[in-house]
Amino acid sequence: MIKIFASLSTNMFVLYQIRRFMTLFFDSDVDHKKREWLIYGLFLFLMEGAFLWFRYPPLITLINICMIYVATLPYEGGRKKRILVTLFIYSACMVCETLAVYLCWHGDASEWTYMPEVSFITALFICICEFITQRFLIRHRELYDIPHCNVLILVPIISIGLLLYLAMSHMRDRNVLILISFCMLCINLLIFYLYNVLMETFSELEEKIMYERLAAGYENQSKVMIQSDEKMQSLRHDMKHHLGELLLMAESSGKQALIDYIRNMRTYLDNPDEYISSGNKGVDSLVNYMLREAKQTLKKVDYKISIPREIGISSFDLNVIIGNLLDNAIHAASSSRGKWLSVALNFEKGMLFIRIQNSYDHIIRKQGTHYASTRESGHGIGLQNVRKAVDNYHGSMQISDTDHIFDVKILLYTLQK
Amino acid sequence: MYHIAICDDEKGTCARLEDMLREYEKKKGICLDISVWYSGEYLCDFLRQGERPDLLFLDIELVSTDGIQVGRYIREELQDIDIMLVYISSKSSYAMNLFRVQPLDFLIKPIASEMMEELMERWLHICERKNQIFEYSIKGCHFRVPYHNILYFYSQNKKITLVLRDEEIPFYGKLKEIAAVVPHNFIMIHQSYLINLDYVAECSYEMIKMMNGSLLNISQPYRKRVREEIMRNKWEKIK
Numbered sequence: 001m002i003k004i005f006a007s008l009s010t011n012m013f014v015l016y017q018i019r020r021f022m023t024l025f026f027d028s029d030v031d032h033k034k035r036e037w038l039i040y041g042l043f044l045f046l047m048e049g050a051f052l053w054f055r056y057p058p059l060i061t062l063i064n065i066c067m068i069y070v071a072t073l074p075y076e077g078g079r080k081k082r083i084l085v086t087l088f089i090y091s092a093c094m095v096c097e098t099l100a101v102y103l104c105w106h107g108d109a110s111e112w113t114y115m116p117e118v119s120f121i122t123a124l125f126i127c128i129c130e131f132i133t134q135r136f137l138i139r140h141r142e143l144y145d146i147p148h149c150n151v152l153i154l155v156p157i158i159s160i161g162l163l164l165y166l167a168m169s170h171m172r173d174r175n176v177l178i179l180i181s182f183c184m185l186c187i188n189l190l191i192f193y194l195y196n197v198l199m200e201t202f203s204e205l206e207e208k209i210m211y212e213r214l215a216a217g218y219e220n221q222s223k224v225m226i227q228s229d230e231k232m233q234s235l236r237h238d239m240k241h242h243l244g245e246l247l248l249m250a251e252s253s254g255k256q257a258l259i260d261y262i263r264n265m266r267t268y269l270d271n272p273d274e275y276i277s278s279g280n281k282g283v284d285s286l287v288n289y290m291l292r293e294a295k296q297t298l299k300k301v302d303y304k305i306s307i308p309r310e311i312g313i314s315s316f317d318l319n320v321i322i323g324n325l326l327d328n329a330i331h332a333a334s335s336s337r338g339k340w341l342s343v344a345l346n347f348e349k350g351m352l353f354i355r356i357q358n359s360y361d362h363i364i365r366k367q368g369t370h371y372a373s374t375r376e377s378g379h380g381i382g383l384q385n386v387r388k389a390v391d392n393y394h395g396s397m398q399i400s401d402t403d404h405i406f407d408v409k410i411l412l413y414t415l416q417k
Numbered sequence: 418m419y420h421i422a423i424c425d426d427e428k429g430t431c432a433r434l435e436d437m438l439r440e441y442e443k444k445k446g447i448c449l450d451i452s453v454w455y456s457g458e459y460l461c462d463f464l465r466q467g468e469r470p471d472l473l474f475l476d477i478e479l480v481s482t483d484g485i486q487v488g489r490y491i492r493e494e495l496q497d498i499d500i501m502l503v504y505i506s507s508k509s510s511y512a513m514n515l516f517r518v519q520p521l522d523f524l525i526k527p528i529a530s531e532m533m534e535e536l537m538e539r540w541l542h543i544c545e546r547k548n549q550i551f552e553y554s555i556k557g558c559h560f561r562v563p564y565h566n567i568l569y570f571y572s573q574n575k576k577i578t579l580v581l582r583d584e585e586i587p588f589y590g591k592l593k594e595i596a597a598v599v600p601h602n603f604i605m606i607h608q609s610y611l612i613n614l615d616y617v618a619e620c621s622y623e624m625i626k627m628m629n630g631s632l633l634n635i636s637q638p639y640r641k642r643v644r645e646e647i648m649r650n651k652w653e654k655i656k
Contacts, residue, residue, distance in 0.1 A: 279510030
């Protein structure tokens with residue numbers, strides 16, 4: 001009875017630590033609290049069941065891995081990431097347990113008798129690991145499906161395999177066993193660190209791309225403005241001459257010649273690179289730059305923009321949202337047969353509505369109802385950044401794809417309470 | 418018959434707009450009464466006499482009384498929230514003040530006929546929706562009120578209050594039952610508030626300001642749904 005109580009209490013504590021581990025990798029905002037409780041309840045039941053009825057290590061390992069995976073389900077994220085996190089957490093827990101077993105063990109390993117102190121020490125180790133990881137190793141709690149996942153995943157798999165082999169073999173040198181498990185623990189903690197570094201590097205890379213786009217946008221905009229200005233100045237310079245010409249035409253030649261002349265003057269004034277001039281510098285520079293690119297590669301580019309000069313959304317966030325989405329849309333449309341892009345931005349009742357549509361031919365990568373990336377080859381960090389920026393304004397993003405048209409709709413609230 | 422007014426100091430633009438509207442009228446088999454104004458002052462005089470066009474194309478850069486002032490005059494002084502405003506301008510840069518009068522859209526000169534057609538489709542869709550009728554009964558007597566007169570409904574105990582532009586009518590009923598039959602521009606923002614999105618002046622994630630000035634709270638469980646409904650309404654209109 002005491003044994004059951006001891007194992008129950010330590011298992012509960014371990015589950016609590018596993019949940020804390022989860023929040024290091026996933027956004028802790030869970031919509032289905034009830035489901036989460038149910039999963040952990042089932043997990044506890046299975047752990048106890050495994051402890052009471054079958055003490056066969058590979059089976060226990062399998063149950064635990066499956067249950068940790070199930071416990072990742074209430075959080076938002078891709079399948080690859082879930083598998084990676086599951087293996088990370090399990091290998092860390094397993095290393096802690098193995099280390100605890102070897103530290104307390106004096107007799108024969110194959111007997112598998114229950115020692116309450118092992119459970120306590122395991123729980124303590126897991127707690128320490130979680131603390132170290134949370135405090136020093138992982139600072140980047142993102143929703144990303146991380147790149148190079150396949151390579152990273154090998155480390156916990158190898159550790160779990162090795163520990164299983166150790167548990168099943170009849171090695172008796174306690175010191176070697178302790179050393180091996182301790183080293184495995186260090187490796188597993190280091191892999192958390194590596195994960196974090198990888199995450200940071202990729203975020204920085206993404207940020208760099210964004211700043212480059214921002215800079216290119218501003219450069220393009222300043223060129224557009226200089227061009228417009230030059231045209232205006234030269235027209236003003238020639239105004240006297242033009243007026244004379246117009247007067248002459250009005251007096252002598254027909255109406256058509258007059259119309260043609262005025263049309264020519266207007267065409268001269270139009271700046272082909274200036275698609276929009278909403279007065280909102282951030283949006284103008286970005287959209288003009290992106291649309292110029294779009295016009296070069298696409299057959300049909302539609303745009304309609306009616307926004308005020310100042311909107312309560314930072315140009316950084318607008319750049320993340322519009323820049324990433326337009327980038328993806330232009331990319332997808334240019335390799336499609338339709339080669340069509342449509343951009344609509346409008347402001348209404350304190351809300352900014354954005355809609356970007358494009359033709360596409362490639363297969364879209366989806367995870368359930370969740371779009372991994374709007375590009376056929378992309379890590380999806382761009383789209384996740386867009387989601388994050390949209391969340392900053394309590395906004396919403398809806399993505400759909402029908403009849404070879406990809407359609408992204410966004411609502412952003414520009415007013416605070 | 419719909420009354421459409423055009424106000425622009427450039428006679429050419431007015432003529433072109435009128436032509437496009439006439440063409441649309443023929444194509445759709447509808448009847449339009451079009452009046453044209455070349456200055457903001459004259460238009461305001463016309464409105465002051467109680468005339469109310471259904472749709473008004475208004476140039477932003479009018480001489481003396483400009484489009485912003487006319488818009489404000491309509492919304493603030495005349496307290497009219499029914500006239501649909503469409504701003505026309507040769508520039509695509511807009512001041513925030515323009516958005517405060519809740520224009521239906523902005524058109525850039527020279528006006529493209531596809532743009533105009535898309536706008537008219539959207540406007541007609543709204544007009545058709547407006548003509549639907551809400552029926553309720555008080556003490557066995559049946560009453561009818563067009564939906565476009567209703568700003569919102571709110572319920573308290575078992576009583577529902579119908580908030581119109583200038584009066585409030587209490588009657589007995591269940592808000593959930595009403596919510597099931599109203600047009601899709603009516604949305605629940607709270608268990609006791611059912612509002613008409615057409616009369617929303619400003620909207621944040623937590624609050625809605627109606628055109629009559631009332632501030633309504635969007636309750637926590639309704640916020641995400643309200644957001645989805647706004648998006649659905651927005652893009653169903655554009656379609």
